[in-house]
Amino acid sequence: MSNITYLEAIREAQAHALRDDPRVFIYGQDVGAFGGAFKATKNLAKEFPGRVMDSPISEDAMVGMAVGAAIEGMRPIIEMQFADFSTVGFNQIVNQAATLFWRTNVSCPITVRLPFGGTSGGGPFHSQCLEAIYAHYPGLIVLTPATVEDAYSMLLEAVAIDDPVVFCEHKFLYYHLKADKLPSEALPIGKARIAREGRDLTIVTYSAMVHEALAAAVELSADGWEVEIVDLRSIKPLDTDTVMASVARTGKLLCVGEAWPWGGVTAEIIARVSCEGYGLLDAAPQRLNAKDTPVPYHPNLWAAHRPTARSIAAAARNLLNQ
Amino acid sequence: MFQTAPEISLGEAVSDSHLAAYRFMLRARLLDDKFAALYRAGKIHGGVFLGRGQEALSASLGLALNKTDVFAPLIRDAAGRLAFGESILDAVRTYMGSSLGPMRGRDGNVHRGRPKDGYLPMISHLGAMISVVNGILIARRFKKITGTVGAACLGDGATSTGAFHEAMNQAAVEKLPLVMVVADNQYAYSTPTASQFACADLADKGIGYGIATHSVDATDLTACLKIVGGAVTQARNGGGPQLIIAKLLRLCGHGEHDDAHYIVPELKNSTLGRDCLKVAEETILRQNWVDAAQLAVWRSNIIQEIEEAVAQVQREPAPDPFTEEWRAIASEHLSETHNA
């Protein structure tokens, strides 16, 4: 297989899981014969009859059903049509799925797929980044793959592990990102990746922002700055060690997230580095997030709402010149 | 421990099933009374929620279920829990927070169960357990396990939740063997049904979901055994989801902290306000199935059992925060905890 997209990797991972494990099934709106709103389950209903089920528009009952099925030994994958609608199923995710193991010692191996993040024209209700609110709750694993390879291997691992996983797959990466082939081995969940090495500044980010940060790093290298980029891969657990080791090398930290700033992932990283690695820092750590408003519809507004390669490069320059 | 019912079995004869149910009702009532007393004595952390007046309905359901069925009881289902197989010890340990109980002091009071035994521990969020039952039933369909049913319990107030609607509709679309028991006890905390729904009768909701619906006078054990038992059988035999609307009155406060001053006298004095336990007892004596002396023996035996359980649990270790494993996920290798 060559030129496989991020979206196809997600489809392939699900096909792989369905093929390998009879406990796996998929449940979501339009995922059956139609193949899903983004075609992430294309042909799977045909390949695996009865195991790719259309659900009513009932996010609460979709997740509740998955928890019950998991108790009975299945490994359900729930597709939210858009991450934004997962808030209707929020209660079942954070109060039912996330508490089951701790309360009862019975594990809850469900995977909730969240097509998330901004795309041009998405607007306030088809663009949200919700990783921070899910990470806030004990009992959940929250993943944010940034590459085709990670989309594939991390989804497979998400289905295999014994905990509820919120799998945040970025819609902007669905078609833009391509790889030559799918990986046969991968970094495990919980380990961050150095996406680019550098000595002058650490940018910690995840998901689509990894690519904006990489573009910013190319721009900065023209001026002689070498920026290190840490792709978190998993938001929870958070690989603080890799972040800290990078900051130890560079002395400077910029955190970038497409999500809203308040109480988010960038805040968490800065808190950890400030508390545990204060002595490593040569300058106050900085962060760059989306603006604290709903996500705008028009491309002009949207481009200014979230971090981009340009705004990341500008923020990095500020810090580098200190 | 999860156990089978002590020497009580549901026989063929009306008298057998009536007596079996009555004895679970009595166990539940006396257990509830004990929890209320412990609460007043300051021996229980948090609230106490009783099922007074709801025992006939709840016991009928617990008895109609097999041990391989699925049961998601709610706050007023002590009788159903016992009839389904919960031990008095599990209940006492959970209320008292014993580390030896099924919830190990991590959750308490009515939030107890053993998921692997098909006995689901409710979360507080009303309506949330129904779709979980649906999920177990769908999983069983995948596993080609037939002949089991899942029962979920709810109050009149909780029928107003989106979770109830979503789960009922889901069960209907998937034609699941779900038995949804709604105890319409006239109040949700202090809110009367008139502020809760505007349909003439909650049973009307079943029409919208396209499922079989049954109504029952839940002060009458004989009626409960017949209607609830019948609905469970129908679900078991492929009849799809069943909705039971049971009419009764809550004969206590919402919890033991609540004096329920808002319950109007007209309701208390109506037939809805009858105590199902007294009604069942009168039937037993009138029919001469057993005599008053036998009832007294049952009562004192149960009280002794409860007292022994409480005494035992009071000697048991409380959870220890220093040896507690503060880990919320099953995957030990991913369990970073961050306390900085």
Ligand SMILES: Cc1ncc(C[n+]2csc(CCOP(=O)(O)OP(=O)(O)O)c2C)c(N)n1
């Ligand atoms: C979703 C949700 N909202 C609010 C509450 C708080 N609450 C607990 S019990 C209760 C009343 C429930 O009334 P009803 O469903 O009629 O059951 P009953 O107590 O009468 O048995 C309320 C409001 C809750 N547990 N869950």
Ligand SMILES: [Mg+2]
């Ligand atoms: Mg009520």
